[in-house]
Amino acid sequence: MIELPEPPRLSVPSTTLKTSYLVGEQADMKHRGSDASWLKAASLDFDAFVAERTGVRERWGVASELFWFASGEYYLGSLVIRHELTDDEGGGHIGYHVVYPWQRQGHATRMLKQALVKCAGLGIERALLTVAPHNAASIAVVRRNGGVEDRINSEGEMRFWIDTASA
Known part of the structure; x- marks a missing residue:
């Protein structure tokens, strides 16, 4: 296993992670059997790709912010925080993924914990996650972070609420 240079943390997308991001996302797409063609455009103009993902942007009809989870030069995954819920509450406040090479090492649990602190800072007292x-x-990651199951939503996903004050 690779020894990371520092504890991973959520940070704004950065051009300094170009190679690690592209390789990590490509490996993840191949592992999932998903189409990775979007990576071609990202690789050709990574500066523009990053610029489109930096700062608070309207996504899904609400203000949201994208973060990358990284340690030094290593990109481990992505996380989005919606500053408010969509009308249908689909997706909840937080969505995240750890790229395949870094899965099953506790990164998602730490990533979500850091996101809950950011949510608390935005005034989100209870964060909704759907799985x-x-x-x-x-499901295990959400429960380790205090997630309490609510019900199944209209898309067939499990809903969990997490009190951000406990983060």
Whole structure:
């Protein structure tokens, strides 16, 4: 296993992570059997790619912010915080993923913990997360961070609420 140079943290997207980001996302897409063609445009103009993902932007009809989870030169995953819920509450406040090479090492748990602190700073007292019922790893991550199951939403996903003050 690679020894990381420092504890990973959420940070704004950065051009300094170009190679690690592109390799990590490509490995993740291949592992999932997903289309990775979007990475071509990102690789050709990474500065513009990063610029489009930096700062508070309207996504899904609400203000949201994208973060990368990284340690030094190593990109480990991405996380988005929606500053408010969408009308249908689909996706909740926080969405995250750890790229395949870095999965099952506790990074998602630490990433979500840091996101809950950011949510508290935004005045979000209870964060909603939604998880596919077959995603046991993500369910465990949410529960480790204090997630309390609510119900199944209209998209068939499990809903969990987390008190951000406990983060």
